[in-house]
Amino acid sequence: MGILLFLLVVDAVLKLITLWQSARRKQLAWFIFLALINSLGILPVIYLIININKDKFKR
Numbered sequence: 001m002g003i004l005l006f007l008l009v010v011d012a013v014l015k016l017i018t019l020w021q022s023a024r025r026k027q028l029a030w031f032i033f034l035a036l037i038n039s040l041g042i043l044p045v046i047y048l049i050i051n052i053n054k055d056k057f058k059r
Contacts, residue, residue: 007041014044022047 015034022030034043
């Protein structure tokens, strides 16, 4: 039970981070895709890996 709770928290944190970053970068397609699809942490990790070397947020 504890492991499942831990995995759910990690998934939620990853999803929140990626949604925040995609919104700040104005990447609407990623934001919608990440918000609607529950991939158990796979999509957030893919997004973070793809966008790790991109410039910082445009201000």
